[in-house]
Amino acid sequence: MSARLAVDIGGTFTDLALEHGARRWTAKVLTTPAAPEQGVMDGVRAILARAALAPSDLAIVIHGTTLATNALIERKGAKTALVTTEGFRDVLALGNEARYDQYDLQIVLPEPLVPRRLRLTVAERLDNEGRVLRPLDEAGLRALVPMLRAEGVEAIAIGFLHAFVNPTHERRARAILAEALPEVPISLSSEVSPEMREWERFSTTVANAYVQPLMSRYLTRLESGLRDLGIRAPLFLMLSGGGLTTVETACRFPIRLVESGPAGGAIFAATVARECAIADVLSYDMGGTTAKVCLIDGFRPQTSRSFEVARVGRFKKGSGLPLRIPVIEMVEIGAGGGSIAHVDALGRIAVGPESAGADPGPACYGRGGDKPTVTDANLVLGRYDPDRFAGGRLALRPEAARAALVSHVGDRLGLDAAMAALGVVEMVDENMANAARVHAIESGKTLEGRTLIAFGGGGPVHAYRVAEKIGIRRVLVPSGAGVGSAIGFLRAPVAYEVVRSLYQRFATFDLAAVNALLAEMQAEAAAIVALGAGGQRTEEHRVGYMRYVGQGHEIAVPIPARTLTGADVAAIRAEYDRLYAAFYDRPVPGSDVEILSFAVTVATVPQPPAPAQAAPAPAPAAAARRQAVRDTVTGAVSDWAVHDRAALAPGATLEGPAIIAEDETSTLVGPGWRAEIDGFGYIRLSQG
Template identity: 40%
Template sequence: MEQDIRIAVDIGGTFTDIEILDAGTGAIHQIKTPSTPKDPSVGLLTGIRQASDRFGFPLAAVQYLLHGTTIATNAVLERKLPLGAVVTTAGFEDVMQIGRHGRKDVYAITLEQPEPLVARRFCFGVEERVGADGRVIAPLQEEGVRRIASELAEAGVRSVAVCLLHAYANPTHERRVGEILSHMLPGVAISLASDISPEIREYERMSTTALNALLVPIVQSYTDRLAGRLAEEVPQTQVYLVQSNGGVSGLAKAGREPARLLLSGPSGGAAAARRLSAELGEPNLVAVDMGGTSFDVSVVHDGVVSMVNEGEVDGLPVRLPMIEMRTIGAGGGSIAWVDDGNRLRIGPHSAGADPGPACYGKGGTALTVTDANLLLGRLDGKSFMGGAMPLDREAARRAAETVAAPLGLSVDRTAAGVIDVANSALAMAIRLSLFEKGLDPEDFAMLSFGGAGGVHACEVAEELGIRRVIFPAHASTLSAWGILWSDIAHDLSATQIGLFDDLAPGLGATASRLVTEAEALLAEDGVAPAARRFEWAVDLRYAGQAFDLRVPLDEADFSAAGVARASAAFHALHKQRFSYDEPEVPVEIVALRLKAVGALAKPVPARQAAGSAKPAVQSRPVHGRGAAVDTPVWERDAIGTTDPVSGPAVVEEPYTSIYLPAGWSIVTHSAGALIADRITAQ
């Protein structure tokens, strides 16, 4: 039988995580390799070659490659973007510079607004006007568009975002502007707001469209380079890129709409959390992904991953559906430092992959969280990365001494302080992610994954009052595992503003139009009709409110009964989120949303056979809450399904380790995950 190999790749700031699925047998393998920031495709292909050699499959057998990437995010964060321009309705050329004047940090003495993506001198206005109801108020002056195109050509602009007022209601003028610019500016990336974000709020729509336009040359260059290399080495593979909504799309769409990739990598972890929630019977999970550079928090509540209609990158709004994620700069590579007040601080700057933490032996001299864990005995320098990358304990000690000296502390106490400060930051990020939704951490289990997460999870859970921590199989590469199980997904929307009851009779026709568009996209991806699925939602608000909430629908039912059900769900969600509701106030609809899913085939995972725990293989001194204690070290496979192992203990696997404090026990679930429960308060 011909092999069907599927590979999922999550390229992080420090390591590239790879999951390999043999669809014929259901066997799943994992591998990690250092990332190559200068060209991520190099690390990706290196990992695939290593996997081919280690697990014995020919590269020609790779049928699918599902790829999470941070290339779009990094380009924005580092502002390594091409020269771009904005074309908008005359009189609205200053929207990018004005932005929004809300204060997210009300205690900040000064307000620092993000630098606009496009300089004011490259924001051009054209004479035209469309009303909010879609009526043409003033015709488009095409000669003005041609004059702007000539100026853009002379300036050497590589990207243009076209964002006309109210084009979401009637895109005719915007599309005509796009046609003229495409004809006069061959090779220049043109993005239309009516294609990228056809929704109200001009600043958010313009920011999103400008981001997309500026990213097109960068992402297309990368995908072209990747496709060329894959054609040479993995010729049979079909490539999909992971989107911020947790689904995947083909290279063509990713090249046209790269703004949808801004949470590409982390969304794989949230997708994995949703699958594990059902598999483990844990409807409420707070999923925490701690890698080398960052700490990402997502939430599964009642079996559903939290989605938002708008996120942000580097303070810039992105008005696109995405998995709700909170990210802080706290990973294994986060650097410890002492501020002017002689306080120990962690991050957000990171040692990254090159040179990495001091213990990597690549020339790094700064003390990092990974160095601290090594000094405390929670990591074994000899078995790190399965023994392929031994750690230098003395280099870690030298790095710790530079921080310990100004603090007047010993090396061990400094390392313990680094862990305490890091754990507090992680706990705060989780608290905020739950509290802002009106949720209590004690009602949740924690799903811990990422290469650096296992040695922190139980202590962070204690600080939050969480009594159960789940360490999934392949924890170190779980985002890639989640990507492996992803489906093709396309988000479509239609702005519909007015009282829900009044607009309901016309929503059926709007829904039919969205379905037609979705069917075309799924057909482009080669998805068979039987594998297509549609998920509906509406954005609702109380009449007079300036914000709205996304309310999922079981079906596109806009009868009186369907509207009543959706309104009741909105009232309940509003009360959960803001502690009050107003059922007597009329409900307005803002947008109708459709998520079109093309399901990819998935094998049935194997279950864990019941068995008792095997003896610990060794022990070593490990610093817990106080002095070092001789602590047994277990291999992950030695933890049984029937006899829990009590802490303190260390559990090791090739790419990550777990630190189990005293007062906790751990056992293997039949699905392969390790379940740690808090049994006593310490």
């Protein structure tokens, strides 16, 4: 048993990657929204047959899904109740009292996942150091049970004030409620998000409870389906922070799966960057429903401890539900192949965020869809061969695409199908370019000098034009780009991060308390990782989140992964000053620094990248065929050379305009661009 299988469920396609020794097979099947595990089973059967392998040959199955994210966005989770400290019933509604748009008099704030009638309180109180000021009113808690039963509550979140310091009251409340309601899953804030800031902690805990029954049922069905196929290999889940975890942990903390698919894509891009020794990268992943961009520096994706889901204001920070979980930081916009184009009230072409998804899909799929999508526009522009799309397994219908574009865009603007398609593609490219610009600015970084690594079904199609718009002159398209996130799952370490709050100041640093906390956190993370590490060597990373006293936001400062000494404390303080000056130009002399929380990550050590084959001397490649394509810059139609990627050996070169076609995607080489196949078999595009 040496084969490794990865499965990524997206909004439109379910992607699979199977590796056995040095060989790799990939597949795309349409997602089955009503029962996502059915699409997984269809894909697993197909890819095993293609590889001529038996289910018993699999050593590991790794899975990522957008199911939790979609449940939050579409409000299709469990009926959830929140039990909180008396007097704090409305924390979820009040938030931090900030407005994401200061000048919008009709501002709409995100509705809490729990309605007010199900936000229940109980008498209890801890102080900020975890000392009991008021014992838990157990009789009052039991009195809530009849109401919870009558409401048909399917999940319960418990969030008490200062429980992140002392979880005793939350644990006792869980024991009482579990005895009365044994069938209802219960999430504790002291386990889901044990950090200060009540709104973020309660919101994350409620979101975890909200998706827990759905995810537990799904993962149970998935495990059962895999077993029925004869697969006995362990199943691991991709976490939003870039690591893998067990099904048991995923069922307890499903909120950590929220960005699991995009995280796999970032891991894929980081692995490719390390293989090719490219330190500064912009990862660009465009699928059927969304597009994601992520900054990668020093072969590591940018990470964060906070995330927003289900934003009310598109692209407006602060307009969504806050989640306090480890995530790979990226910008995600509704700009995928299935994103629907329309003309807005001001007469402008707009694309997304609504998507045609897998059912009915773009108009050209012939599955009942009648609205124009980005895929329809690309087809009308000549970028896809309708008879060879998806390796010929899905014949496209150009006439249906033209009719949809004319009906919903062209007639409104006086454009024919071709010019409407050009407008749609230019708009979606500009949306993605703008998202990349904003992400770089908000991160205090620049896009200049970076290489764009493009993958996903649509990434290589749009990459050269997006690169032109943001001033990037080098694009890399790895092999297997169409299922990049699934391949990224195969590269991810088994990892787990534990975060705890322990307020400290350097002037009064309690060395013993900090060492005790870090040791406890290391043991918790190591125990979870050991379940899936299989004896692999692990490494540990520690971080403290610090700020000058009185400030509102922290920066992450590395901490040595060992028992700290007095000398280490002084060195950590000096490192804080250095990092602060790097962010904000200068430190603040004479001000003490406070530490709000600590994070410990234990992960298996990644395998070193395989060396590239030496590419032979460059040799021009012969085109397999030609097809008429409309250039989105000039609007002119000309014959572009079409090359089959499988026929391009290392060292092959070609000049744009051209298309390099493969089963899961196509790479466009625009006018003025040059393509070369390197020693890994990757496509390297360069401009000028």
